[in-house]
Every structure is written in structure tokens, then in C-alpha cells.
Amino acid sequence: MDIKGTVAHVGETQVFDSGFQKRLLVIESTDGDYTNTQGCEAFKDNVTRFDGLSKGDEVTVTVFDNTLAKCHEYNGRWFGDLPTAMKVHKEGGSNAPVEADDIPF
Numbered sequence: 208m209d210i211k212g213t214v215a216h217v218g219e220t221q222v223f224d225s226g227f228q229k230r231l232l233v234i235e236s237t238d239g240d241y242t243n244t245q246g247c248e249a250f251k252d253n254v255t256r257f258d259g260l261s262k263g264d265e266v267t268v269t270v271f272d273n274t275l276a277k278c279h280e281y282n283g284r285w286f287g288d289l290p291t292a293m294k295v296h297k298e299g300g301s302n303a304p305v306e307a308d309d310i311p312f
Contacts, residue, residue, distance in 0.1 A: 212236030214264045230254040246278030247292040265298035
């Protein structure tokens with residue numbers, strides 16, 4: 208499933224004591240009069256898929272799960288049961304992140 212929209216937030220890479228890494232990407236899309244805020248995550252070595260993205264960039268993200276989760280901000284942190292990002296494509300840019308077709312686990 209694809210999510211198309213504007214980047215609202217690119218999280219910092221979180222590295223845990225075990226070496227596990229994860230990173231958050233929040234996208235805003237407009238459906239008529241309403242704005243939807245949706246998020247997705249990348250894990251392990253795939254966190255680099257969000258490199259080169261910044262707030263305001265137009266992107267298309269292919270997610271692993273067919274369900275989209277709304278993402279909510281509270282005190283500067285983002286929350287939601289988020290799908291895993293499989294591909295990221297920055298619209299209209301020659302410096303788009305590399306697309307990868309591998310399964311993230």
C-alpha cells in the first residue's frame with residue numbers, strides 16, 4: 208500500500224543497547240477538506256531510507272502492512288501502531304533516497 212503526502216516529521220535514529228535501530232517518518236496527506244497524519248517506521252539497516260528527507264518534501268512511501276495508522280504527537284513525541292516502510296520515493300528530486308525491494312526482516 209502506498210502513502211502519498213508531505214513529510215511532517217523525520218525522526219532521529221534510535222539506537223538501543225542491543226544495537227537494534229528504528230526511525231520514524233510522519234506524512235500528512237489531504238483528502239478533501241481533511242488532513243490525515245500517518246506514520247511509518249524503518250528498522251535496522253533500513254533506517255537510512257529516510258536520509259535526505261526533510262519537512263515539506265513530497266514523498267510516496269510503500270508500507271508493508273495494508274493498514275494505515277494515524278499518528279499523534281504529544282509533548283514532542285509521536286505515537287501510533289505504525290506499519291513498516293518498504294520503499295521511499297522523493298517526488299521531483301534527483302537526490303531521492305535509494306529504493307529497496309527487500310523485506311525489512
